Amino acid sequence: MKLLETLLNGLSSGSTYAMIALGYTMVYGIAKMLNFAHGDVIMVGGYTLYVSAVMMGIHPLLALLLAIICCAVLGVTIEKLAYKPLRGASPLAVLITAIGMSYLLQSVAQMIFGSADRMVRLFDLGRITVGSMQISTYTIITLACSAVIMAGLSLFVKYTRIGRAMIAVSEDKDAAQLMGINVNFIITITFAIGSALAAFAGFFMVLKSPPVNSTLGAMPGIKAFTAAVIGGIGSIPGAMLGGILMGIVESFAQTNPVIAPFTVAIEFSILIVILLVRPSGILGKKRREKV
Amino acid sequence: MALLEVNNLEVYYGVICALKGISFHVNEGEIVSLIGANGAGKTTMMQSTVGIIPKKGGSVIFDGQDITKTPCHKIVQLGMTQVPEGRRIFQELTVYENLMMGAYTVKDQQRFKADMDRVFELFPRLAERRKQIAGTLSGGEQQMLAMSRALMINPKLLMLDEPSMGLAPILVDQIFSIIKDLHKAGTTILLVEQNASKALEISDRAYVLETGKITLSGTGKELMQSPEVQKAYLGG
Numbered sequence: 001m002k003l004l005e006t007l008l009n010g011l012s013s014g015s016t017y018a019m020i021a022l023g024y025t026m027v028y029g030i031a032k033m034l035n036f037a038h039g040d041v042i043m044v045g046g047y048t049l050y051v052s053a054v055m056m057g058i059h060p061l062l063a064l065l066l067a068i069i070c071c072a073v074l075g076v077t078i079e080k081l082a083y084k085p086l087r088g089a090s091p092l093a094v095l096i097t098a099i100g101m102s103y104l105l106q107s108v109a110q111m112i113f114g115s116a117d118r119m120v121r122l123f124d125l126g127r128i129t130v131g132s133m134q135i136s137t138y139t140i141i142t143l144a145c146s147a148v149i150m151a152g153l154s155l156f157v158k159y160t161r162i163g164r165a166m167i168a169v170s171e172d173k174d175a176a177q178l179m180g181i182n183v184n185f186i187i188t189i190t191f192a193i194g195s196a197l198a199a200f201a202g203f204f205m206v207l208k209s210p211p212v213n214s215t216l217g218a219m220p221g222i223k224a225f226t227a228a229v230i231g232g233i234g235s236i237p238g239a240m241l242g243g244i245l246m247g248i249v250e251s252f253a254q255t256n257p258v259i260a261p262f263t264v265a266i267e268f269s270i271l272i273v274i275l276l277v278r279p280s281g282i283l284g285k286k287r288r289e290k291v
Numbered sequence: 292m293a294l295l296e297v298n299n300l301e302v303y304y305g306v307i308c309a310l311k312g313i314s315f316h317v318n319e320g321e322i323v324s325l326i327g328a329n330g331a332g333k334t335t336m337m338q339s340t341v342g343i344i345p346k347k348g349g350s351v352i353f354d355g356q357d358i359t360k361t362p363c364h365k366i367v368q369l370g371m372t373q374v375p376e377g378r379r380i381f382q383e384l385t386v387y388e389n390l391m392m393g394a395y396t397v398k399d400q401q402r403f404k405a406d407m408d409r410v411f412e413l414f415p416r417l418a419e420r421r422k423q424i425a426g427t428l429s430g431g432e433q434q435m436l437a438m439s440r441a442l443m444i445n446p447k448l449l450m451l452d453e454p455s456m457g458l459a460p461i462l463v464d465q466i467f468s469i470i471k472d473l474h475k476a477g478t479t480i481l482l483v484e485q486n487a488s489k490a491l492e493i494s495d496r497a498y499v500l501e502t503g504k505i506t507l508s509g510t511g512k513e514l515m516q517s518p519e520v521q522k523a524y525l526g527g
Contacts, residue, residue: 161395168381168392174343175379180367180396180444285383 001133006251012139013208014247015146019201020224021231021239022153023194029170029234030190033094037078037101039221041195043109045071045202046212050113050120060122068199075195076188084184102218109214117211125207142204149200150240153193157236162189170234223264226271232284241282245270294319294354294448294479295340295371301348302332302339309335311503312349317448317481322474324482324490324511326524327500333483334376336500337452341373342366354447368396370447374454376483378437382426386417389425389436393443403443410439413469431462438469442478449473450481455489467493487524491515499524 020042027035045067053063082101086094125137157163168176169186177183198217205220206212223246231242246267253263274281293316302310310332317323327333338344340351342363350359358366381389390407397403411418414435420428425436434454441449451470455463467489474480474493484490491497494511499520507519514520 164384164388164392165395167384168395171381171383172379174338175375175381176392177343177363178341178367178373178375178379178441179392180364180372181392182362182364 001131002255005133005135006255007248008135008139008143010248010251011244012142012146012204012247013250014244015142015150016201016204016208016243017220017224017227017246018150018240018243019146019197019204020220021228021243022150022236023197024225024228025231025233025236025239026166026190026194028228029236030166031079031083031187033083033091034098034225035078035083035191035194036095036098036221036225037105038194038198039217039219039224040102040105040109041071041075041078041198042202042205042217042220043212043214044074044105045199046120046206046216047109047113047118048199049122049203049206050118050212053122054118054120063122064199064203067202068196071195071199071202072192075191075198079187079191084187106214106218113214115213117213119210120206120212121210122203122207138204138207141207145200145204149197153197154236162186166190223267226268229281230271230274232281235281235283235285238281238283292319292355293317293352295481296352297336297340297349298352299349300336300339300346300351302335302344303347309503310339313500313503313505314349315498315505315508317479319447319479320477321495322470322480322482322493324484324494324497325500326484326487326490326497326514326520328523329485330502331500332503333500334452337373337376337450337483341371341450367444370444371450372441372444372446372448373450374434374437374441374452376452376456378433380425380428380433380436380440382424384425385422386425386428386436387421389440390417390443393440396444406443406445410442413442413472414439431458431465434458434462434466435469438466438473442473446478448479448481450483452483453485454482455484455486463489487520488515491520 023038024035027033048067048070049063052058052066053060078101082097083094086097127134127136128140157166165176165181165186168179168181169183173183224243227242227246228239230245231238249267249270250263253259253266295317298314299312300310301312313336325333325336335344339346342361346359350357353369353371356369358369381392390410394403394406416432417435417439428436454466458466463486470480471493482490482494491511491514497509497511497514498505499507507514507517
């Protein structure tokens, strides 16, 4: 029973990582850049929940909707202002800009909200008892919502016109343009979707633990990025798999008092092992070099 | 009136001048070819005309509209498209999905179905393989797919960049006969080729491109008989 409980906890934190990893992987696949400010979009989502639900007393679900909109607009704005002018510049310049953007968001948040934690208690969730097992309601909600969102995203990419255009742009940007696809528009959509998923991740995170501060998204962001690389960056199923794997490893490591202090080290070690064995990640494809 | 008119087109890669002001035109209903050796600037000319790479100077007029500064995806919507060098099909998508991408700008379902039927009639091989992942097709089939994908928008002008590259001689013949068929069916064609004899044979007019400049032009026949062309491109 303990085993199942640990597994469920792992699945739920893993699906939070998966949500974040999807943002990294989609942006990488389509804009061919690593958006290191992605984790901080979660933090902005967290503060949006704080302002709307706690300070203004809006219903938590409406607050979630507001957070999704804010994050999507923020993601698109970051792309337009910071990344778009650098299209075609060296990858290093883009990477440094993304890291700078990350610190900018953190600093602005600290200027506005200070460095003390703000408590975002949205629902009184409690626990459910199944047989001898105690599961927190948070776990169930996170799992169910993530499953629906990830299934929805997969269907969207496979079966809608814009989704297919996203695949086309990620495979070959020039050829996609020749199909009449507006690549800039597809990049905008990608940033909007990725950032909206980050808002969901922020929501799940504050359900689990209410304190929000300016570095809320930093560690989950790095872990989710690691998860995306483990799964194969650029691959949507890869990000889901990598995220869930990450969550399960974390959850099991934390139950053993001897291993627990090394949890983070173990998580990042998996990355090293995977990169040695399969440099393109578990589900990553080896891309043919085009001449 | 010319369907496509390119005036003094200049393209730079950094400080290197790839096209030093080239001018050419394609009249409606013609097959025009551009021949030239490796590195002459043929692909650069194709890509800058259609807006994939930026132009430094000159102008491009298509169907009476100035498209010098128009982005690529809008140019395609005007009815000018290109089968890029190396085919560049979407390897991970199926044949059918590739054709759907080709019809990205076509919103009318009936027209889409009619175009699909027409393309499958032209290329029965693709109809048999519509569910196959495109990356697993043979080189000739991939070229056919790349051409069909471009035909899905019913282009007024179809630009083909090295359609015979890397294909076995029998397939080269087949591709050229398909180009002739497309032309007969009313599509205006701009062809870029290294295979000069094949290209000149089917062309109404042709241009010779040498290190970023057009050095010769004339009808297909004239160029085939020109001593310079024979010496440099036809192995005569």
